[in-house]
Amino acid sequence: MNAGELVPDELVAQIVGRKLARDASKGILLDGFPRNLAQATYLSRISNGFPPVVINLKLEDTEVVRRLNGRRHCAGCGSIYNLCYSEPLKEGVCDSCGGELVLRPDDRESVIRERLRVYRDQTQPLVDYYRTEGRYGEVEASGAIQEVFDSIVQTMSRSDVRS
Numbered sequence: 001m002n003a004g005e006l007v008p009d010e011l012v013a014q015i016v017g018r019k020l021a022r023d024a025s026k027g028i029l030l031d032g033f034p035r036n037l038a039q040a041t042y043l044s045r046i047s048n049g050f051p052p053v054v055i056n057l058k059l060e061d062t063e064v065v066r067r068l069n070g071r072r073h074c075a076g077c078g079s080i081y082n083l084c085y086s087e088p089l090k091e092g093v094c095d096s097c098g099g100e101l102v103l104r105p106d107d108r109e110s111v112i113r114e115r116l117r118v119y120r121d122q123t124q125p126l127v128d129y130y131r132t133e134g135r136y137g138e139v140e141a142s143g144a145i146q147e148v149f150d151s152i153v154q155t156m157s158r159s160d161v162r163s
């Protein structure tokens, strides 16, 4: 992950499979899974009776880089901040514990660019996969948190996405 690469399919599949077996009937949210065609095929196989609704959050690369590169993580208590929309009161210092705020290695710009390259290569093809499967919607994610949340709720209740 620190090099901007993905966790192996087999490991992710085991974790998701266990979670689905336990909680699929209640409904679960998978964030960032599936990320490639092998994972999508696996998900289709194990989600029998509970076909996924897929929401694709659309965002320009420059904004992806800005947001991820703005994340700061407290070395003391693990709290997460973002210089773009949830800054600490004092620069570089955690509001909760006074610990030092650090940039995680996988949020460095060079690693984010590599993550975007991997996304285009492996994850982007899933748009066509899920478009043909149905139950697919897109949401513009450049707005404020509440606007994006409202768009997700609205998209999930659209009849062509829900059916």
Ligand SMILES: [Zn+2]
Residues within 6 Å of the ligand: 074, 075, 076, 077, 078, 079, 094, 095, 096, 097, 098, 099
């Ligand atoms: Zn802290």
